[in-house]
Amino acid sequence: MNRPQVRLLIAVLAIGSILIFSGCIDRDGEEASPLRAATVAVAGSTTVMPLVEACAEEWNMIQDEVRVTVTGGGSGVGIKNVAEGMADIAMASRDVKPEEIVAYGDRFVEFPVAYDAIAVVVSQGIYDAGVTDLSQEELKAIYAGEVANWKDLGGPDERIYAVAREVGSGTRDTFNGMVMGSVEAETPGVTTYHGSNAEVKTAVTRSNRAIGYVGMNYVEGGSLRAVAYQGVAPSEESIKDGSYPLSRALHLYTFGDPGPDAEKFIDFVLSDQGQDIVAESGFVPAG
Template sequence: MNRSSFVLLVALLATGSILGLSGCIGGDEGGAPAPKAAGVTVAGSTTVMPLVEAAAEEFNRIQKEVRVSVTGGGTGVGIKNVAGGTADIAMASRDVKPEEIAAYGDGFQEHLVAYDAIAVVVSQPIYEGGITDLSREEVLAIYSGDITNWKGLGGPDERIYVAAREVGSGTRDTFNEMVMGTVEAETPGVTTYHGSNAEVKTAVTGSSRAIGYLGLNYLEGGALRAVALGGVTPSPETIKDGQYPLSRALKLYTFGDPAPGAEKFIDFLQSAEGQRIVAESGFVPV
């Protein structure tokens, strides 16, 4: 360093002006860092989860202001978490129950995103053995334990393996209400209970004599077939017009007005692009 440079440095130190150079020495040439993205947590129904995961992936890709994360747990868990403030949005395959409103308050706000159906499925050998259409009364008799062999329904001489969802599942509640007559119905005919649609699918595809129920979007792949109910098969047309008896609406719930980030994601799901993802995920757009 020559004498003139040394004199200048001393002068700057004396006046405090050297601090003004800090932005030029090792500073961020791009200016202030970008603001941190707002986090939005979504929890609940495993039926709705594949749709919301696909939407969240696209939503997170096209913008940087909001980051959405998704977990399952079942409709009941989602509703409890959104009411308790540990989730911003609940995924639900049923309406909020009166007892949930009594427990958590009446602040739930409903946001319709898709239509779905509960498909009653059987193992491929059972379908090929002649069980392609069941009445509601026959399904009820199976889950009640009154019919235990497929032979009694015109099928193979095989004991029926009956799969169902665990307590807390919105799919279970809808099935019980629509088929068994009440959400709290006993189902003594059930062989095993499962925590998700995927587990029911695995149980039915892994057996040669099973029956189960699951969300429509889980029908792809695997050695299982959806049977008609009362002569009506589940399809986009029969689901949306209500002909198929196990049709239902899929919803997101917030507790009170959604936060800006949550509202932005809900708006995306209800937009034309979001509804395209609904259809691609195997559900019926609203």
């Protein structure tokens, strides 16, 4: 090998050494791990999402082996994504439907993580006018289009602005099943449909004549008021003892047994620390 070739070889080796060394140093000059953290994708119910996001934030802070990402889309989206391998864990505010088992197979594994309630909410003006309690018959009549004015329910002479969730929402399915009598019930009294609890909350608070339904943790003072249903107000106590009729369990689902990384996160959510986060997020712990 002649002298120019030797010099070229030395230069190449030197550059390679620099690249290898720089790959082990992060931007702050600290030694970085040569392996990236595994990722666990969670998707689904916007009702379950706040508690899972809070758990994921804590989980991602206390360890660096498994990073959890969380997206919404509704219970139906989460169940579809986990069955098709696009998510590791599904969030759902309802049970898996028979038709979903037919479509994807009977391999769903359920992990109840909390209890919640569907709160029936009205605009502040409607609540102040005296509409503070609705029976199943009254609520069903509103969403069936049989009652269209608040004066028929002891409220002001205002047309009812009824807000509901879009198809695919676990909250919608639970509401329809418990109030309307069927998950597939028609709701011709609905004025607008929305894709998330947050959108329903915004629609009701921006109106002075609206009614809607949201997960209990979305009720936070201001101009959004939860009414009693069948004479029982939604609260932690009435959810725990089962006296509030619109209570429900919240789930995580995997398709088949969870992988080791997904299992670690599910175990964290169900741990004492995770269940404390569930309570802090406005839900009733499963334990």
